[in-house]
Amino acid sequence: MADLSAELHKLRVENALLKKQVSLLTANGNLSENPTAISSGGYAGDAAASAFPEEVQWIAGARHSLSGLEIRRYSRQLLLPSFGIEAQQKLAKASVLVVGAGGLGSPVLLYLAASGVGCLGIMDPDSVELHNLHRQVIHSEAFVGELKVKSAAATCLAINSSLQVREYAFALEAANALEVISDYDIVVDASDNVATRYLISDACIVANKPLVSGAALGMDGQLTVYNHAQGPCYRCLFPTPPSQSACQRCADAGVLGVVPGIVGTFQALEVIKILTGVGEPFSERMLVFDALSTRIRTVNLRGRNPECAACGDNPQVDRRTLPEFDYEAFTSSPLCDAPPPRQQIVGEDQSITCRGYKEVREAHEAHLLLDVREQHEYAIAALPSSLNIPFSLLPQQRDAIVAAAEVTTSLGVKSLPVYVICRRGNDSQAAVNELRSFGLSAYDITGGFQSWVQDVDPNFPFF
Numbered sequence: 012m013a014d015l016s017a018e019l020h021k022l023r024v025e026n027a028l029l030k031k032q033v034s035l036l037t038a039n040g041n042l043s044e045n046p047t048a049i050s051s052g053g054y055a056g057d058a059a060a061s062a063f064p065e066e067v068q069w070i071a072g073a074r075h076s077l078s079g080l081e082i083r084r085y086s087r088q089l090l091l092p093s094f095g096i097e098a099q100q101k102l103a104k105a106s107v108l109v110v111g112a113g114g115l116g117s118p119v120l121l122y123l124a125a126s127g128v129g130c131l132g133i134m135d136p137d138s139v140e141l142h143n144l145h146r147q148v149i150h151s152e153a154f155v156g157e158l159k160v161k162s163a164a165a166t167c168l169a170i171n172s173s174l175q176v177r178e179y180a181f182a183l184e185a186a187n188a189l190e191v192i193s194d195y196d197i198v199v200d201a202s203d204n205v206a207t208r209y210l211i212s213d214a215c216i217v218a219n220k221p222l223v224s225g226a227a228l229g230m231d232g233q234l235t236v237y238n239h240a241q242g243p244c245y246r247c248l249f250p251t252p253p254s255q256s257a258c259q260r261c262a263d264a265g266v267l268g269v270v271p272g273i274v275g276t277f278q279a280l281e282v283i284k285i286l287t288g289v290g291e292p293f294s295e296r297m298l299v300f301d302a303l304s305t306r307i308r309t310v311n312l313r314g315r316n317p318e319c320a321a322c323g324d325n326p327q328v329d330r331r332t333l334p335e336f337d338y339e340a341f342t343s344s345p346l347c348d349a350p351p352p353r354q355q356i357v358g359e360d361q362s363i364t365c366r367g368y369k370e371v372r373e374a375h376e377a378h379l380l381l382d383v384r385e386q387h388e389y390a391i392a393a394l395p396s397s398l399n400i401p402f403s404l405l406p407q408q409r410d411a412i413v414a415a416a417e418v419t420t421s422l423g424v425k426s427l428p429v430y431v432i433c434r435r436g437n438d439s440q441a442a443v444n445e446l447r448s449f450g451l452s453a454y455d456i457t458g459g460f461q462s463w464v465q466d467v468d469p470n471f472p473f474f
């Protein structure tokens with residue numbers, strides 16, 4: 012690649028020199044005249060300038076490696092006194108690994124490609140899905156079903172064809188992390204799970220790379236820079252992983268598309284600042300963004316922790332131990348954005364499969380269907396003839412549920428069986444236990460709407 016750009020530069024110089032010769036011959040009347048063609052880039056009205064094409068003039072005085080096209084492309088940032096040619100050349104020589112080509116990675120990659128970073132590594136094992144497009148703006152409809160790395164690389168190269176792009180269509184794992192990260196100057200954590208956050212941070216400590224970390228969920232975002240200028244690492248701040256219940260995912264909690272867009276844009280900014288030495292990187296501080304109030308707070312972080320297992324005075328994580336470290340066991344969460352495994356809380360005698368429940372409906376058996384998802388989820392799509400009471404409201408809605416299940420027959424009042432459904436089949440099991448404590452015959456519809464779509468009705472809009 013370096014050879015190619017050197018060759019290109021040489022050809023441009025030769026081209027400019029040839030143009031100069033032609034212009035001199037033309038001025039001397041030795042060739043047929045076409046002055047406008049030769050001086051088209053020059054300063055009209057200045058005899059000396061029009062005689063020398065602009066490329067020759069800047070080459071003669073320049074002490075940098077930017078071509079005329081590059082100067083034109085990056086002119087608006089070259090014009091910044093604090094940035095200039097020097098910073099632009101640093102970007103051109105730099106390489107950045109972006110782990111995750113999703114909501115955060117999209118703006119990171121778009122801006123780094125546009126700004127003139129020389130080499131981008133894009134890592135993501137997933138394919139583009141329709142529900143990605145509202146926030147993962149690097150991908151387009153044409154790439155739904157294709158690997159995200161392919162889609163992201165194509166977009167980056169469409170923006171800037173001089174870019175070098177490396178694609179990693181697999182997840183970062185303990186076994187491969189050091190090898191991949193070592194090839195880059197800086198790493199961007201645009202991942203979406205806590206296990207990968209620990210792994211990236213540890214690998215950046217061992218490989219001695221700065222890490223620009225971002226997170227976005229719901230209407231909130233966070234940003235900080237780890238392992239830079241003696242600052243802390245992720246483990247310094249969070250030596251113990253959060254409980255699994257505290258780790259929400261976009262797939263469950265939702266996220267407004269523009270929120271990761273804002274955080275990712277901040278990440279791109281921090282990368283450029285660190286690579287160029289321009290400005291003050293956001294180390295030992297955390298930016299906390301609240302989209303609802305459009306408020307940004309800066310929280311000062313503790314410095315490096317001498318007791319830290321990764322970057323402390325006696326680290327336990329090193330080049331030898333890291334590849335063997337089980338990050339999934341450490342964090343009780345997978346190294347990917349998979350939903351947490353379904354728990355089995357109630358017994359088979361208190362469960363019914365989706366197909367079994369379909370038969371109950373088709374046979375018109377008297378029953379109550381209780382949907383325990385949140386009201387806003389129920390409003391998106393639900394089964395007909397269901398009662399929606401969110402799981403968290405079950406205790407206070409006890410009387411209403413018992414009354415809804417009651418029917419009066421010739422033999423008196425009796426309770427109908429209650430079938431309980433939720434999104435993925437975890438809350439519904441807990442609800443069954445709760446309803447049985449009310450004295451009702453409750454049954455869990457196994458796997459919730461996720462299984463309903465797979466086993467019964469693929470047209471039900473699961474989200």
Ligand code: ZN
Binds near residue numbers: 323
């Ligand atoms: Zn640390």
